[in-house]
Amino acid sequence: VSDCAVNPWLLLFDPESDETRRVHATVGADATPKREKRLFCVSCRTLITNQDERITIQGAHEHTCANPHGLTFHIGCFRSARGCVHFGDATAEHTWFKGYSWRIALCAQCQAHLGWVFESPTGGFYGLILDRLTSHSGNNN
Numbered sequence: 822v823s824d825c826a827v828n829p830w831l832l833l834f835d836p837e838s839d840e841t842r843r844v845h846a847t848v849g850a851d852a853t854p855k856r857e858k859r860l861f862c863v864s865c866r867t868l869i870t871n872q873d874e875r876i877t878i879q880g881a882h883e884h885t886c887a888n889p890h891g892l893t894f895h896i897g898c899f900r901s902a903r904g905c906v907h908f909g910d911a912t913a914e915h916t917w918f919k920g921y922s923w924r925i926a927l928c929a930q931c932q933a934h935l936g937w938v939f940e941s942p943t944g945g946f947y948g949l950i951l952d953r954l955t956s957h958s959g960n961n962n
């Protein structure tokens with residue numbers, strides 16, 4: 822099309838991609854005004870984060886990662902998670918995201934392990950284990 826370098830950020834927002842359609846479906850507040858966007862701790866239903874906080878890291882929102890013990894985790898990346906507290910010292914050992922060190926992220930209320938907070942000199946994000954979050958607050962099931 823042109824001799825410009827391909828901008829990877831533009832590719833992320835390709836209007837024809839499934840990912841973009843999915844994000845738009847999530848963000849489509851007008852079509853589904855009562856859709857619950859808040860995400861709660863599965864164990865204690867404390868508010869952890871919000872689907873509006875979802876971000877793309879290294880090409881995807883969701884990542885499947887294995888730790889050195891062979892356990893795999895399906896995580897989603899979030900800009901913030903105010904319901905989490907951090908545990909332990911930051912380390913870059915076995916990190917899943919190049920350039921980021923990590924600490925364990927726990928539910929601030931019940932201390933359930935919800936994921937990890939990834940930190941770099943230019944910013945950070947949360948990688949939260951998706952099946953440990955729920956959109957049900959537990960108040961009106």
Ligand SMILES: [Zn+2]
Nearest residue numbers: 862865928931
């Ligand atoms: Zn909890």
